[in-house]
Amino acid sequence: MKFSLSTIPDIRFGVDEIEQLGPHARSLGSVGRAAIVMDSFLASSGLGEKVMALLGEAEIASSLFSDFSGEPKLVHLRAATEIAKGADLVIGIGGGSALDIAKIVACTAASGEDPMHYALAANPLPRNPLKKIMVPTTAGTGSETSATNIFTGEAGKKLWIWGAESKADLVILDPGLTVSLPANLTAWCGMDAFIHAFEASTNRNTNTAAKLFGHEAMRLIAENLETAVKERGNLEARGHVLLGSCYAGIAIDNCGTAIAHNVSHALAGLAPIHHGHATALGFEATIGWLVEQPTEDLEEAAWACDLADAFDLPAFVSGLMDACAIERRLPAAFAAYSWDDLAREMLAPENQPMRRSTIRDVSEADIAVFADRIMRLAK
Numbered sequence: 001m002k003f004s005l006s007t008i009p010d011i012r013f014g015v016d017e018i019e020q021l022g023p024h025a026r027s028l029g030s031v032g033r034a035a036i037v038m039d040s041f042l043a044s045s046g047l048g049e050k051v052m053a054l055l056g057e058a059e060i061a062s063s064l065f066s067d068f069s070g071e072p073k074l075v076h077l078r079a080a081t082e083i084a085k086g087a088d089l090v091i092g093i094g095g096g097s098a099l100d101i102a103k104i105v106a107c108t109a110a111s112g113e114d115p116m117h118y119a120l121a122a123n124p125l126p127r128n129p130l131k132k133i134m135v136p137t138t139a140g141t142g143s144e145t146s147a148t149n150i151f152t153g154e155a156g157k158k159l160w161i162w163g164a165e166s167k168a169d170l171v172i173l174d175p176g177l178t179v180s181l182p183a184n185l186t187a188w189c190g191m192d193a194f195i196h197a198f199e200a201s202t203n204r205n206t207n208t209a210a211k212l213f214g215h216e217a218m219r220l221i222a223e224n225l226e227t228a229v230k231e232r233g234n235l236e237a238r239g240h241v242l243l244g245s246c247y248a249g250i251a252i253d254n255c256g257t258a259i260a261h262n263v264s265h266a267l268a269g270l271a272p273i274h275h276g277h278a279t280a281l282g283f284e285a286t287i288g289w290l291v292e293q294p295t296e297d298l299e300e301a302a303w304a305c306d307l308a309d310a311f312d313l314p315a316f317v318s319g320l321m322d323a324c325a326i327e328r329r330l331p332a333a334f335a336a337y338s339w340d341d342l343a344r345e346m347l348a349p350e351n352q353p354m355r356r357s358t359i360r361d362v363s364e365a366d367i368a369v370f371a372d373r374i375m376r377l378a379k
């Protein structure tokens, strides 16, 4: 057996842990100024002022970048870099978008290079990025523990920046910060996290260390997601899902994803759709096929969900999606496309790593079946 487990940031978990932001920032060394990255919706909720006040109590000056919503674009990265220049610390608070912007900006503000200098690994990241604290509020992407950062380039093309230098130094997991997330987003993000854990624990790249985190993530999310969706104020359930999402992030940082994410990225290549929703639909459309050839890892994944064996997984997944009221439909914009458009995207070069990492060989005939199954959904 041979494997590696990448660096895991310092993780602080607990209700109201955000109140300790000042001491946590101080613990990272000499920090005179921090740049905060938070989307406009979250900033307008009063969290922006609160975070700046917490830093002020620790005698840390701060500036806030919140001029974005939705997925990160190159223009956001450039604007945030200007704000972060001269800072010692970047704090990302929000969903995967805010965290990805913050992680990239900690590198670009330190080096003075444009984000495109690092896109698609064109050049190595700077060895001395700014310090980074990540505070996830959506319990889904696991970006707080990963070295991968996604953004949209000038031509609308999805780009990525990858490297250990972009990883967080410290992660604050505060379940109280997730209560403002609506039920449908809690469900979509939670399913995305569950699928991260499942795919990282069962694909061709999995390893025994990543499975420790993946299995615990599946158990935490399977037991708590329905309650977190139905009882917004249930901090215990929300905390378990947040922790599960973080553990799932550690698993994918080491082992990556598989076919459900191939479908999800292919759907996103056609029209806008929430990543978690698309991934859940892709998972349900492929899980029955995947378990036709059970492996030891698939059996172990089933046990983590308290099931007898891998053949029980498809019904379990559909049941979890039902319990969380996840609609089996695509946004209206997908009416303009047919199954062969989706199959073409699934076969696109950028989506092949997720196809190849799937534990079962995915033939072109399989892709046609999956694409047809997805595009038959109501729109």
Ligand SMILES: [Fe+2]
Binding pocket: 141, 192, 193, 196, 261, 275, 279
């Ligand atoms: Fe995902």
